[in-house]
């Protein structure tokens with residue numbers, strides 16, 4: 001009995017015909033499901049990959065930067081665009097709060113996507129196809145994809161990654177032939193500035209003109225992910241806009257008091273190297289990530305911010 | 310100190326009664342906090358209203374998850390464990406002092422966690438996947454709560470052992486307590502896993518540990534997160550059997566079968582955490598398939614066994630009471646005016662048809678690709694843990710109020726419709742969340758217009774319909790849950806005192822008469838219902854695999 005000890009002979013009681021029948025059916029269903037999953041690895045076309053490499057966020061970010069510098073063919077709303085060769089290895093990085101780069105893929109071709117995160121755990125959610133994978137920092141998840149339909153796809157983030165999580169959205173365009181590029185406005189992409197690849201870390205850039213610096217700085221802005229949070233058109237959601245920032249006064253807090261501070265080269269430098277030192281009032285909740293910029297890149301991005309008056 | 314219950318005849322230890330009451334009160338408080346947060350979440354995700362800002366949306370999602378899934382359920386389960394190990398066994402509470410220690414630890418943990426979340430120090434979701442980091446006091450709160458709960462579980466074991474030793478319990482434990490023992494064993498395993506993951510995370514948040522591996526964290530965390538759901542299932546199924554007994558005087562038609570199913574839970578459930586990692590890197594397909602299938606679905610099998618055993622225990626009792634016509638007279642003539650009975654039947658239906666079907670399908674390695682981290686996942690566990698566990702707990706409370714709190718239920722008519730309202734509310738909520746998720750809508754996501762992002766995305770236009778449906782279902786469920794909370798609070802504090810059996814509003818059925826003799830089918834109606842369940846499952850199975858097959862190829 002449910003509340004009393006069971007009645008005499010409960011252990012010997014035969015299982016009723018209908019109950020026995022149900023248990024057998026249920027058992028058969030269980031075995032069926034088990035076998036089905038294994039069979040799908042043989043005959044099915046959608047199976048989570050088994051290839052993972054251990055990496056670390058810094059290493060993967062370097063990989064991403066190098067990959068994008070080498071292959072980008074233009075920019076789409078602050079996100080570099082890459083058109084990888086079919087069958088090639090593609091680097092896709094999630095970071096707070098963007099997916100980079102945007103990709104142009106050919107229908108019915110295979111691509112090896114290496115996906116990892118620069119900071120937190122993210123969720124790769126391909127829409128409208130609706131395929132979802134978990135992305136970690138420190139693990140390079142290699143997913144071999146073959147797009148089966150042409151059209152514009154988005155990559156949402158569906159693992160919570162901080163206050164700007166909802167704004168983390170990337171793009172994949174699937175084309176049948178290059179003629180399709182026009183449909184997506186990708187036919188007139190301007191390739192990276194000529195001296196883009198030379199915004200290298202070691203090179204001496206003291207002789208560069210301001211124009212060169214600004215151009216390279218824009219690329220740093222896009223490549224390093226400043227664009228994920230800071231806009232250049234005056235709109236503010238996650239972080240202060242860069243428009244008109246340079247030369248203005250910022251109201252900041254250092255944890256003890258709030259005060260105004262002049263936005264100049266030195267301030268931008270500390271903003272990047274020690275993001276937590278001065279927190280802009282009104283943005284206490286959205287934390288700026290620490291991004292490693294070389295001295296050259298810092299100089300270039302500062303020139304770029306300066307140019308946005 | 311014992312009192313002898315004038316209604317059931319059980320000897321009730323007054324200490325035990327006190328701890329049951331205290332834990333039950335904390336459970337109700339937690340549920341209230343959870344549903345207030347829930348309604349704000351519903352109206353945030355409903356884009357035409359978009360109530361909260363991003364910060365508060367994520368904060369309250371964290372708050373809702375913890376208060377509902379952890380605090381409400383665990384406090385209630387501790388109350389239930391005390392009930393099952395003392396009152397039911399005529400046993401005295403082994404150590405009131407430790408009872409207090411357990412309770413105080415749990416309340417301290419509860420307060421610490423909730424205060425930290427509300428102060429904005431722990432906007433990390435209940436899963437707190439590293440490297441997201443909360444304030445150390447948040448992790449400490451969870452640890453305190455878990456230690457308190459573990460102590461409570463140990464007291465349960467001590468009571469049961471004492472009862473056996475002092476021969477208060479009879480030769481074999483009653484099925485209800487047997488199920489609770491299964492729940493308690495799983496609880497020990499679960500809480501130990503919890504310690505393995507939360508203690509290093511706590512040290513990490515203090516800066517004493519350099520780094521935590523995100524994949525290892527998620528793996529071990531779900532050892533806690535998933536197994537704890539099996540505690541809920543075991544406790545819930547135990548209450549299903551209990552309610553059949555209280556309302557109809559029946560028991561499982563074959564106790565050996567039901568008891569073996571509980572053993573299967575203990576043996577196989579802990580492997581199941583793999584279904585949270587199906588689309589993650591770092592583990593192999595072989596590991597995933599083996600583990601997610603609960604070592605070949607043996608735990609699923611256990612649930613399917615209960616799916617037959619519970620309704621058939623009702624059917625068999627009803628038939629012996631003379632409701633023997635056709636396939637379904639037993640169901641039509643069931644005591645639907647008894648809110649505990651109604652709750653349990655509706656919980657069974659929701660648990661099976663919504664939670665169970667989707668759970669098995671979403672938990673298969675490949676179909677997980679089309680639902681992982683979408684709104685379909687919370688949709689699924691609204692079926693299991695909300696309609697199933699929560700409604701069951703709500704239902705059995707209608708017995709606890711007169712028997713433990715010794716009060717009449719105020720506005721009893723309302724109690725009779727409350728289970729229906731809650732059932733339909735959550736069912737609509739869950740089904741619309743599942744539909745939205747299958748259309749790609751993410752869970753834990755503040756703005757489906759993606760404001761501030763470089764691009765935007767427009768979902769299939771039918772999402773608008775389901776968003777509205779979800780808002781309506783959520784509101785209905787909120788109202789129903791609020792009715793329940795108010796009714797419980799008002800009854801417990803202001804309801805008329807019970808003076809004797811005549812005040813009992815819910816019938817306590819005498820034992821159903823013994824079967825004459827029967828040949829062949831013992832519960833044909835149940836068999837038809839379970840086959841109907843199987844057919845529903847088959848349809849959903851087919852649809853999901855069809856959708857999967859239409860996506861990009863991936864390997």
Ligand code: HEM
Pocket residue numbers: 343344347348350351354370371373374375377378381382434435436687694695699738751752753754782783784786787788790
């Ligand atoms: C009035 C009843 C309820 C309503 C209207 C409701 C509504 C919701 C909604 C809308 C979400 C989705 C949040 C999102 O991802 O955007 C959610 C998540 C959740 N709900 Fe509820 N809920 C209710 C009751 C419960 C109960 C009783 C439980 C547990 C026993 C529960 C457990 C959860 C959990 C664990 C989550 C996931 C939180 C997360 O993603 O971290 N809910 N609920």
Ligand SMILES: [Cu+2]
Pocket residue numbers: 122123157158159160161162165166168
């Ligand atoms: Cu995210």
Ligand SMILES: [Cu+2]
Pocket residue numbers: 534535538581582584585
């Ligand atoms: Cu689980």
